[in-house]
Amino acid sequence: MPIRYALIENKLTTDPDDYRGRVQHNTTVTIEEVVQKIARPGSTVTAAEALAFWEELSQAVVAEVQAGNRFLSDLFVVSLTMTGTFDGAQDQFDPTRHQLRVRLAPGTRLRRAEQGLTVEQVRADSTLPLLEDLEDFTSDTRNEKLTKGGTARLTGERLKFDAKDAQQGVFLVASNGTATKVARVLTNMPGEQLFLVPATLAVGTYRVEVRNRAKNSTDMKTGSLGDTLTVA
Numbered sequence: 001m002p003i004r005y006a007l008i009e010n011k012l013t014t015d016p017d018d019y020r021g022r023v024q025h026n027t028t029v030t031i032e033e034v035v036q037k038i039a040r041p042g043s044t045v046t047a048a049e050a051l052a053f054w055e056e057l058s059q060a061v062v063a064e065v066q067a068g069n070r071f072l073s074d075l076f077v078v079s080l081t082m083t084g085t086f087d088g089a090q091d092q093f094d095p096t097r098h099q100l101r102v103r104l105a106p107g108t109r110l111r112r113a114e115q116g117l118t119v120e121q122v123r124a125d126s127t128l129p130l131l132e133d134l135e136d137f138t139s140d141t142r143n144e145k146l147t148k149g150g151t152a153r154l155t156g157e158r159l160k161f162d163a164k165d166a167q168q169g170v171f172l173v174a175s176n177g178t179a180t181k182v183a184r185v186l187t188n189m190p191g192e193q194l195f196l197v198p199a200t201l202a203v204g205t206y207r208v209e210v211r212n213r214a215k216n217s218t219d220m221k222t223g224s225l226g227d228t229l230t231v232a
Contacts, residue, residue, distance in 0.1 A: 003117055006124035024122060028207060028224070030175050065102060074109040078102065099140070102230075129210040129223030130157040136197075136229075143227040146172070146206060149199035153192065154208065158223070160190045161212035167220065170195055171209045174202065179209070201231050 003023060010018040031054060039047040061078060064071050071078040084098030131154060135142050138150035146152060154170065161168035163185070170182040170193055180198055187194035193210065208225040 002120035004120050004122045006122050008124055008130070022124070023226070024124075025226075028173075030177055032176055072107070074107045076107050076110065077105045079105070101141075101144075127158070127214065128221050129159050129212060131159070131208060131210060131223050131225040132156040134208055134225055134227075134229065143225065144229065146197050146201070146229045146231045148197055148201050148231060150197050151186075151194065152197055153194050154210070154225070155192050156210075156223070158190060158212070158221075159193050159210050160188055161210065163188060165213065168212045169210075171211060172198070172201065172206045173209055175205050197231075203231055205230055 004026070005021045005023050007019040008022050009016075010020040032051070035047050035050040035054070038050050039045055061071050065078055065080065068080070070080075079102075081101050081103050082098060083101060084094075086098070133142060133155045134146075135153045135155075136145050136147055136150060137152065138147035139145045161170075163169070166181075170185060171179045172182065173179045180201060182195045182198065184196035185193060186196070205228050207228055209222055211220055211222045213220055
């Protein structure tokens with residue numbers, strides 16, 4: 001199946017003829033859905049066993065990273081990096097100026113999966129919310145993390161929603177499909193959503209969605225940020 005992409009205006013340049021390709025994912029697949037495919041009829045592995053192994057593996061990888069180790073597999077590589085500037089060779093780590101960041105990179109198997117991919121250009125849906133960038137102020141990251149109780153800014157196009165409609169708004173969707181609606185939205189504009197990240201979020205990975213309806217329409221439009229964000 002070809003990878004679908006659409007061309008959208010590149011607002012990072014001053015040339016009005018510059019466009020960039022944006023992959024149009026068919027859907028978002030959770031670990032639970034992948035496990036169901038593994039535990040197909042005739043398989044020697046049950047869904048419960050696969051999920052239990054995934055939990056054990058996840059805990060083991062997290063423990064290795066917390067111990068300062070680099071985790072290497074053919075699927076992905078996890079490592080630690082440090083940000084911030086040190087004032088001379090005698091300067092020490094200061095959490096107000098320096099941060100440790102977890103980095104995830106594709107392993108050899110995922111790299112090989114890039115080879116031979118085919119593409120198909122499709123027309124961009126100009127009515128869906130377009131989520132381009134999320135900045136988490138507390139962790140000072142973009143499209144990487146969400147900090148519970150912190151402030152985040154989402155930018156894009158067609159983001160504004162009707163706050164009086166409970167079905168519309170900014171939603172944080174966990175890997176198991178559970179959606180948490182953002183209760184405190186400070187700025188509700190077509191190009192920007194400034195909001196407080198719910199302090200009750202569980203640790204895990206989330207995708208950000210904006211759900212809204214056009215004026216005088218009953219059709220719900222949903223747009224998602226292309227990156228998955230981590231709540232630690």
